[in-house]
Structure formats: structure tokens, C-alpha cells
Amino acid sequence: MDPLFELDITVSDSRTRTLVEIFSQAIKVAIQEKRLVDGYKMPSSREFSRIKKVSRNTIIAVYDELCVTGYLETITGKGTFVKTQKQSQIVINKTQQKSRLATYWNNLNNDDILPKQTMRTYDFSVGIPNTAQFPFDVWRRVVNKATRLQYLNHTKAAPQQGLVDLRQGIVNHLSYSRAISSSFEHVCITSGAQQALDLICKLLITPKQTKVAMESPGYPMAKHLFKMHRAKIIYVDVDEQGMCIDQIPNDVALIYTTPSHQFPTGVAMSLERRRQLLHLANKHNISIIEDDYDSEFRLSSTPIDALKSLDTSQNVFYVGTFSKCMFPDIRLGFCVLPPWAIEAFCNAKLLTDWHNSVLLQTALFLFISEGHLIKHIRKMRKCYQERYQAICQQINLHCAEYLTPTNVFSGVHLSVKVVEHINAFTLANTLQEQGITVSSITHFENDINAQNSLVLGYGNITVEEIKSAVRLIEKTLKSMNKTIGILDSNKSPHQ
Amino acid sequence: MDPLFELDITVSDSRTRTLVEIFSQAIKVAIQEKRLVDGYKMPSSREFSRIKKVSRNTIIAVYDELCVTGYLETITGKGTFVKTQKQSQIVINKTQQKSRLATYWNNLNNDDILPKQTMRTYDFSVGIPNTAQFPFDVWRRVVNKATRLQYLNHTKAAPQQGLVDLRQGIVNHLSYSRAISSSFEHVCITSGAQQALDLICKLLITPKQTKVAMESPGYPMAKHLFKMHRAKIIYVDVDEQGMCIDQIPNDVALIYTTPSHQFPTGVAMSLERRRQLLHLANKHNISIIEDDYDSEFRLSSTPIDALKSLDTSQNVFYVGTFSKCMFPDIRLGFCVLPPWAIEAFCNAKLLTDWHNSVLLQTALFLFISEGHLIKHIRKMRKCYQERYQAICQQINLHCAEYLTPTNVFSGVHLSVKVVEHINAFTLANTLQEQGITVSSITHFENDINAQNSLVLGYGNITVEEIKSAVRLIEKTLKSMNKTIGILDSNKSPHQ
Numbered sequence: 006m007d008p009l010f011e012l013d014i015t016v017s018d019s020r021t022r023t024l025v026e027i028f029s030q031a032i033k034v035a036i037q038e039k040r041l042v043d044g045y046k047m048p049s050s051r052e053f054s055r056i057k058k059v060s061r062n063t064i065i066a067v068y069d070e071l072c073v074t075g076y077l078e079t080i081t082g083k084g085t086f087v088k089t090q091k092q093s094q095i096v097i098n099k100t101q102q103k104s105r106l107a108t109y110w111n112n113l114n115n116d117d118i119l120p121k122q123t124m125r126t127y128d129f130s131v132g133i134p135n136t137a138q139f140p141f142d143v144w145r146r147v148v149n150k151a152t153r154l155q156y157l158n159h160t161k162a163a164p165q166q167g168l169v170d171l172r173q174g175i176v177n178h179l180s181y182s183r184a185i186s187s188s189f190e191h192v193c194i195t196s197g198a199q200q201a202l203d204l205i206c207k208l209l210i211t212p213k214q215t216k217v218a219m220e221s222p223g224y225p226m227a228k229h230l231f232k233m234h235r236a237k238i239i240y241v242d243v244d245e246q247g248m249c250i251d252q253i254p255n256d257v258a259l260i261y262t263t264p265s266h267q268f269p270t271g272v273a274m275s276l277e278r279r280r281q282l283l284h285l286a287n288k289h290n291i292s293i294i295e296d297d298y299d300s301e302f303r304l305s306s307t308p309i310d311a312l313k314s315l316d317t318s319q320n321v322f323y324v325g326t327f328s329k330c331m332f333p334d335i336r337l338g339f340c341v342l343p344p345w346a347i348e349a350f351c352n353a354k355l356l357t358d359w360h361n362s363v364l365l366q367t368a369l370f371l372f373i374s375e376g377h378l379i380k381h382i383r384k385m386r387k388c389y390q391e392r393y394q395a396i397c398q399q400i401n402l403h404c405a406e407y408l409t410p411t412n413v414f415s416g417v418h419l420s421v422k423v424v425e426h427i428n429a430f431t432l433a434n435t436l437q438e439q440g441i442t443v444s445s446i447t448h449f450e451n452d453i454n455a456q457n458s459l460v461l462g463y464g465n466i467t468v469e470e471i472k473s474a475v476r477l478i479e480k481t482l483k484s485m486n487k488t489i490g491i492l493d494s495n496k497s498p499h500q
Numbered sequence: 501m502d503p504l505f506e507l508d509i510t511v512s513d514s515r516t517r518t519l520v521e522i523f524s525q526a527i528k529v530a531i532q533e534k535r536l537v538d539g540y541k542m543p544s545s546r547e548f549s550r551i552k553k554v555s556r557n558t559i560i561a562v563y564d565e566l567c568v569t570g571y572l573e574t575i576t577g578k579g580t581f582v583k584t585q586k587q588s589q590i591v592i593n594k595t596q597q598k599s600r601l602a603t604y605w606n607n608l609n610n611d612d613i614l615p616k617q618t619m620r621t622y623d624f625s626v627g628i629p630n631t632a633q634f635p636f637d638v639w640r641r642v643v644n645k646a647t648r649l650q651y652l653n654h655t656k657a658a659p660q661q662g663l664v665d666l667r668q669g670i671v672n673h674l675s676y677s678r679a680i681s682s683s684f685e686h687v688c689i690t691s692g693a694q695q696a697l698d699l700i701c702k703l704l705i706t707p708k709q710t711k712v713a714m715e716s717p718g719y720p721m722a723k724h725l726f727k728m729h730r731a732k733i734i735y736v737d738v739d740e741q742g743m744c745i746d747q748i749p750n751d752v753a754l755i756y757t758t759p760s761h762q763f764p765t766g767v768a769m770s771l772e773r774r775r776q777l778l779h780l781a782n783k784h785n786i787s788i789i790e791d792d793y794d795s796e797f798r799l800s801s802t803p804i805d806a807l808k809s810l811d812t813s814q815n816v817f818y819v820g821t822f823s824k825c826m827f828p829d830i831r832l833g834f835c836v837l838p839p840w841a842i843e844a845f846c847n848a849k850l851l852t853d854w855h856n857s858v859l860l861q862t863a864l865f866l867f868i869s870e871g872h873l874i875k876h877i878r879k880m881r882k883c884y885q886e887r888y889q890a891i892c893q894q895i896n897l898h899c900a901e902y903l904t905p906t907n908v909f910s911g912v913h914l915s916v917k918v919v920e921h922i923n924a925f926t927l928a929n930t931l932q933e934q935g936i937t938v939s940s941i942t943h944f945e946n947d948i949n950a951q952n953s954l955v956l957g958y959g960n961i962t963v964e965e966i967k968s969a970v971r972l973i974e975k976t977l978k979s980m981n982k983t984i985g986i987l988d989s990n991k992s993p994h995q
Contacts, residue, residue: 039681042672102814102840105753105787107706110844118850124655141651148647148859149640156636159827160619160960177537186534196691196853203852207728211602212707230851233702258600292600314534319597332654336857345597349605355613356725357698357852358691362831362860364643465655 024059028067036076036087045087047077109233118229120448124465126440127474131269131418131462134299135388136332143377144368151367163363165355167194167339171370175325175339178373182301182382183311185323187341193350194339194361198298198326201340202227202261204353205322206234208346209259209292213237218253219261222450224268224296227261243267245411247274250281255289262293264312265300266416269449269460273309273414283312286320292343293321299329299416301382302389309414319343327369329417330382337361337369389417392463392471396421399475407482408459418462420446427485429457435481441474519554523562531571531582540582542572604728613724615943619960621935622969626764626913626957629794630883631827638872639863646862658858660850662689662834666865670820670834673868677796677877678806680818682836688845689834689856693793693821696835697722697756699848700817701729703841704754704787708732713748714756717945719763719791722756738762740906742769745776750784757788759807760795761911764944764955768804768909778807781815787838788816794824794911796877797884804909814838822864824912825877832856832864884912887958887966891916894970902977903954913957915941922980924952934976936969 035041048056050064057064068085071077078088103111122130166172172189179185195201209215212235219227221240231238239257242249248262260282264274274282286293295312313323326338342350354360372378397410400421409422423429429445436443446455466474530536542548545563549556563580566572573583598606617625661667667684674680690696704710707730714722716735726733734752737744743757755777759769769777781788790807808818821833837845849855867873892905895916904917918924924940931938941950961969 035676040676040679042675042681101785102838105785106703106841106844110703110847113844113847118847136654139654141647141654145644145647145651149644152636152640152643155829156640159631159634159636159829163829180537181530181535184535186537199851200853208601208605212730226851233848233851235707290596290600333854334650334654334658334858336853336855343597346601349601349608352605352608352613353728356694356721356728358695358831359828360831362857363829365857365860 024063025066025070028057028059028063029070032067032071033074033076041087043087043089047085047087049084109235113229119225120444122442122444123437125437125442127442127470127477128465129441129443129461129463129474130465131444131460132329133462133464134329134332134417135385135464137465138384138388139332140377140381144372147371147375147377148364148368150371151364154367155364158363163360165193165360166351167192167361168363168366168370171366171373172339174370174373178378179323179325179341182379183297183314185311185313185341187313191342191344191347192339193342193347193354194337194366195354196336196358196361197328197338198296198324199226199230199338200357201322201324201338202230202294202296204350204357205259205292205294205324205340206230206236207353207357208349210234210236215259216254216257217259217261218257220248220263220267221452222269222446222455223261224263225449227296231261243270243272245272247272247278248282250278250285253282253285255285257289257291260286260291260293261296262312263296263298265297265309266413266418268296268298269418269420269444269446270456270458271411271413271416271419271460276309279310279312279315283316283318283320287318291320292346294324295321296324298324298326301330301415302386302417303415304386304390304393305412305414313341319345322346330378330385331369331372335365335369337365389463391468392466393419395468395471396461396463396475399472400478403475403479404482407486408478411458417464418460420456420458420460423457423459425457426489427457427482429459432481432485433459435485436478439477439481441477519558520561520565523552523554523558524565527562527566528569528571536582538582538584542580542582544579604730608724614720615939617937617939618932620932620937622937622965622972623960624936624938624956624958624969625960626939626955627824628957628959629824629827629912630880630959632960633879633883634827635872635876638870639867642866642870642872643859643863645866646859649862650859653858658855660688660855661846662687662856663858663861663865666861666868667834669865669868673873674818674820674836677874678792679809680806680836681809686837686839686842687834688837688842688849689832689861690849691831691853691856692823692833693791693819694721694725694833695852696817696819696833697725697789697791699845699852700754700787700789700819700835701725701731702848702852703844705729705731710754711749711752712754712756713752715743715758715762716947717764717941717950718756719758720944722789722791726756738765738767740767742767742773743777745773745780748780750780752786755781755786755788756791757807758791758793760792760804761908763791763793764913764915764939764941765951765953766906766908766911766914766955771804774805774807774810778811778813778815782813786815787841789819790816791819793819793821796825796910797881797912798910799881799885799888800907800909808836814840817841825873825880826864826867830860830864832860884958886963887961888914890963890966891956891958891970894967895973898970898974899977902981903973906953912959913955915951915953915955918952918954920952921984922952922977924954927976927980928954930976930980931973934972936972 050061050068053064054061068077072079075088077085079085169189171194172192175192176187176189179187215236216239217231217236218239218241220243239254241252247264247267293312297311313321323341327335400408400410407424407427411420413419423432430447433443433445444460446458446460545556545559548559563572567574570583572580574580664684666689667687670687671682671684674682710731711734712726712731713734713736715738734749736747742759742762788807792806808816818836822830895903895905902919902922906915908914918927925942928938928940939955941953941955
């Protein structure tokens, strides 16, 4: 809409001032006040005179005057534009102002939070699902249906906890996909899993006091969130059975874990460890966050129970998301809450952002209830199984000397152990130069003790691409191995 | 989708077990594991036998066995259902678990945050815009268009700061609607104004240390947010010129204010106070949150500059929302940031919920760029002007003896002073019983010094309804006045 329409040009005092004066003044003020921005294209004099019902000659005279006084400029063949106005620069001490930020922010480097993943020819990015096969046509239909319902319900207040229908849909979905028995009263809709974590932090963390245990290597977005909330983080090792529960001190208030598909190693927590974890929580009054971000994609035939299914003492906050099983932009997730935390969690949601878009919640509900979610999950499960198997097969076929894939129970990425004498971090960076997007564990957790492993996501790479990419990896490994061999033989005489 | 399809019923070991045994066992386990929930309707034996490719008699025998063992029940004429399973009850100390919550939550009563507003015949609810006249047909069209673009862009990463196009659209909109000169680089999209406030708190509040000044009476959702972040709140009086700046101590780090349309009194901050506030901030290194929630609806002809327009020293966080000028479920707002806070704010957004739905952002961008927003605002401005004038006129006509409306500069509610001997809180509660949804200032701020005023929103009430409602208010006032008169004359002899 044209900002000129917004200008109040009052012609009532035209007895003492000419029309040209009145119009020039009004436009000048509008430019000074930035109502008309730099570079804004003015209407043609003909159009302007028609809109404002004055003669065209008046407007031509107005434009002339404003060009002379430097407010407008005419570019031949293009039109008349608002000229860029020089602003008086004020000297401000930005460093001093920056010191107003709470400590965490002043020590944070933008790159600290997540490694940059640039999409290259072969994309093993982590955390990206296969959206190429998502039924966007169906999604468009349910969104359209939801906008119709939105009109009918526009006066209804939205509950902060989320739409009951959607929550019931999630309960049903969890009951058969993850064997979690719950009720819609225990579920709260959130803006993805990340917001669920933020709200739990708001509930349970007393700054500089509360101890939180998490896996190391672990999910960086959780780690930074705990740091932002000023928790004391206790890092716990991960082995082939998952989180090493016996390393967790008794005085932590909260344990964050990704048991189905540990981030980033991909291992599943053994049943023994799960029992041990729940026992510990129950004994020492500890809350657990179970982040089950991509467990829908079971790759093996044996299901592993969720901690939530095994939890009989209401210590587990089960966090799930639709970003992975649908597409990231859905921005909807949920938390299945222990009963004692429901009221506080919903109030935290209210104070944080009221509630999620009912439009999107309705669309998601329709998508689930019409059976599209389970259909898509089943399709993706098959797709990810094929890709996972292709990676393992190709690596065993071509790179067995250097690389060992780990078994994963579910999900959209795996970690691959790199032979000791080749540094996985260097390898990943070299592969990136070769056109392969890939990370090492060190990209997620800068820890000297971190496993020497690559992390390969397979959401955005086809089986054919996997084959070509592994050949390229093989070539790179051989070349690196040679260089290291030369370096080693060069080095030895000097040692 | 039918959870039965999900059941792995492996018939391969059928040499040692009968088919009936295998199927019964699989369904039994599914019920125990809650994969099949209580009350779930089983498919007919005919359908089931077709799906699983076994004889119908087998399924009939399976159902019979499971009915006998108490897992299923057949209701004549309705079908076969999963029987409600008794669960072993575990004794859990909910009180002890509740004590895990951070202090703020244990002291919070659910009703503390916002007064309940039940919609009655005449609705003077505060904070609700006129959505009856919102062009939902246009909205549906732009959402539909946005879903098509979503498909095309599904692999693109979304910036946490928000879509550039939308941010540019907001900059243009602010430039002519609020004379704020800005750049899209300074704007971050948020989930409504509330999330912008939460993110600013995350940036600037060090728990138990940072002092925040806010108006009293003030916006309860901001007050509770500051409490949740454990700020020390300094309450500052509001008079007919707005926030009393000289009451603000020099050592606050943050000042929260609603200058265009003070919440809930509705007064606009005078230019002198605005200058005084900015001077104070500049002198003592204080940040300001300008919550400009419904300033688009200018009711008088004289525009008042935003603090942000006058701020030459980059102290102001300008917070805006589309909940009021469009409809609450849009769940999109924004913050215009001082340059020193941009990076931290965007990182806080990332850690809180990654980014807002690109689908909704695109739809909003289309809505703004096609000119629908400014068109709707202009229509609503006229509508609210009429309603505001109707309230003032009707009150002056019928209730002048008891009520005095305050002047408001913009927005969708006003406050009305009640004559001293009638308590506004009691009056509001009495009116609610009469079918009028209305609050008093005390409903928002339980302060003994609070103005004796009603707060009337006019987003959801027509001019005709206003006329009838004011007649009812007149009747109630006269009756209350009489009762008080009788009480007074009753009292006097005993005193």
C-alpha cells in the first residue's frame, strides 16, 4: 500500500499558503520523519494529481522544488525518488552498551552453538530429514482446511496447553509408535522440542545452583540452553551402551539424555542402563528429560522401550517433535509431562509466548488424524533403512580399513569410527573441500577425549549419491593415509 | 491410521504354536504395552482376516479368547473393543516432586497471572481486537500461496532472525505508520510481543540482581515474566502524563513501558516525559522496552512519536505485534533492536525455539506487501474511533454523575474513572453478573492505591451494543448508589 495515501495533506489553510507550499511541506516532513523512506519511488505527477485531486502543474512544481532542496531526485527514464538523506551520526559507545548483556552472551561466539553445515554435492548433514518425499500437496490441503476452520473459530480463546484434539492425536500416536501410555491432560504443545527444553529449564533450574547432567558428546543446542539458564553442567561419558549412568552424581536435579538415538554418536541406551537411570532418578528425586527426537525411524526390528514407558515414578519429561518426522518448518513439538509439573509448565508456556498457532495445530491434527503421519513415517522408515544399510555396506566394501560404522537402533544419522592415525576432524574438513558435507564428533563437542568419529546424516542423500560419496571418501582416505605415511617416515629419524 | 497395521505379527514360528495363539499373544502384548489403547475399536473379524490373510474363524477364536481373558469386550450391535485395563497404582509423593520446581512456580497461583474474562452478552474484554471484520478470505488466499512457496523452498534453511522480506515489510510499515526509521537488519521476528519480552529478559536480566522499573498499574504478563526471570521489580506510578519518570531510580538496568497507550489506564505518555525518560536512560546506561502493542489505532489526529523515533542513543527495544492489528492467533510479533543487542537476541531466539514458521511469515509478508494490512488498519481505526466515541458519548449522556472516561491517543481500550463512593472492583463484578464482561484496574493490579476505574475494551462490541450496555451500567450504578445511600444512612446513627 502506498505510504502517500497515509499522508495527511490538509488543504484547509490554503488561504495563506499556496498549494505548492502545502504539498512540498507535507512531503518534506514525511521524508524527514522517514514515513517516506530513502529510494521510495514517488508516483508520476499525473497519478499524484489524480489521487490528490489537484492540477498536474501543481505537482510538477512541487517535485521541482523538492528536487532543488535535495529531498527528491529525478532519474531520467526511471522516475522521481526520495533522495538518500544524510543522518547526523551520534557517537555511541557500543562496547559499553554491550556490557549490559548478561554474562553468558558476552562470552558467546556465534559459531559456538552449532557447526556451520554448507550444503555441498553430497550432503551428510545431521539433523535434516528427507523433505523431498514429504507429501506437501496433502499438507497444503490440510492447511487450507484449517484456515477455513480458523474463520469459524476466530473468537474462541486458544488454550496455552494446545488443542485438545491435537494432544489426543499425539497420545494415540505415541501409544502405538512408542508404547507410551498417556493422556491428553499430560501433553503440552510447544514450538518444537527446543522450546520444551527451554520451558523445563524455566521450571527446574535455579541459576548458579542447579546441577544438570548430560551426555558428552551431547546435543549442543541443549548444552547451550543449560548454560544460558546458568545451570552447572555435569558431563557424562557415552559408551556403546549409551550414557554411563554410574558417573552421574546423586545431587543433580536434572538429567538430559537422548536414549533412543544418542546425539551425536547414534548409540541406543541399553535396557540395563535405562533401568539403572530410572532407579537413580527415583532414589534421589531427580527429573529426567528424555529427548526422543527421531525415534520414529526404527531401523532394527526389535523395539526398545522409551524411558517414559518404563517410568513408574513420574520423573520423566518426554520431549518429542514433528520437525524430524515431517519437516523442520512445522515448528511444533510437545512434552509429555509428569503430573506434578503440568500446571507450572503451562504457565511457563503462557508467559513465554501465550500458545502455538491454532491454525498450524489444526493442520497438524488433520494430518495426523487422516493417517498421513503414520503413512509418511512408514515410508521414511523404509527409506532411511535403505540409506543406512547402503552407508554401512559401501563403507565395509571400500573403506573397511579406515572406517567402522556403529550400529544404530533408529534415526537419521550414524557415527563412523575412524582409524586412530587419521584425525576425524581433519578428515571431515578435507572431505568438505571435496564437496561432501560431513561433520566429526569434534564438530559438535570440542573435547580432546571425544571419539575419533565422523557423523553421517542421511536425510538429504540418496542411495546412489551415497555410493559415489563413499568412493570419494575412500580416495581421500587413501591419499591422507599416504601423506601421513610420508610424514611419519620423515618424522622418525628426528625423534 | 490403524494401529493394528503397526503390529508385527510374525507367523514364521507357526510350527510349534497355533495361529490363534500367535495372534492372541501379539494383541495381548499390544494392549499391555498400550499400543492398543483402552476403548480402541477392533476391526470386524471379516476385515481383520482380510488384512492379515488368515481365515475368519481364526480371528473369531482369537477375539473369543481375548474376551475371556479380559483384554477385549464385545458390545452387542457395536463391535469389539479393547477393555479398560486396571493399572497398578504407584504411590508417589506429588508434593515432594513439586518442590523441585524453582521458587517462582511454587508460589504462583494460576489465577494470579491474568484475570478471567468470560464472554457475556456485552463484551468489554481488554486485549481482544475486532476479528469479526478481519478479511479471513484474503488471509486464506495468502496462506495458500505461502504453502505453495513452502514446497518450493523446503530445503532452504530458515534464518533465526526471520524472513528478510517480512522484516523489510515491517520496516516499511513502521516507517509510515510510526515514523520509525530502521533497517531489516535491526528487526527480529518473534512469536508475538510476549516472546520478544522473554528474549530481552534472557539478554539483560541477571537473576536476583537486575532491577527493572515498570508502570503500576502495568501489564500483568510483563510483570510475571520479570518475576519468572527473578528480576527485582521497581513499581512506578502512572498519572495523566503517563509513567512518572522522576520516580525511577538511577540504578535500574531496564525500564518497561507502554507509552502510546498505557496498559491498563490507556493514557499516552507526554512528549516531555518521553524526553525525560530517554535522557535518564542515556545518562545512566539504562535499556528501555517500548511495548507499542496497539498504537496503530490512532484515535486523535495528532500523532505522538514513538520513543524509538526519538531515541538517538540506541537504548530502546521497540516491541510490536500483529496480534492486535490482525488477529491473536497469528502469533507473530517483532522487536526493533539496538545494534549492540542484535547478535545476542538472535542467538537467544535460536536457543529458545530456532525460528518462527516460515509458512506463517511468508503469509504475513504477502498480506503486508499486497496492502491488506494497511487497508485493514485503516478500517479498524475508523471502527475503533466510532466505538470509542460512542462509549464516551453514552457515558457522558447517561452516567456523567458516576463515570468519567479518560482521553486515549490510540488503541482498543480506555479506562473510566468511577466516582469515589462506588468501588470500581465491586462495580465490575456486579456488572459481570448483569451480563457485561468488564474489568476494573484492580483486576489487573491488586494495589490499594490503584485508580478507582473500570477498563473497557471495545474490540468485540458494536456501537449498538455499547448503547444498550451503557444503559445497563447506568441502571446498575443507580441501584448501587441507592444501596450505598441506605447503608450510609443506616450507619450514621451508630457512629
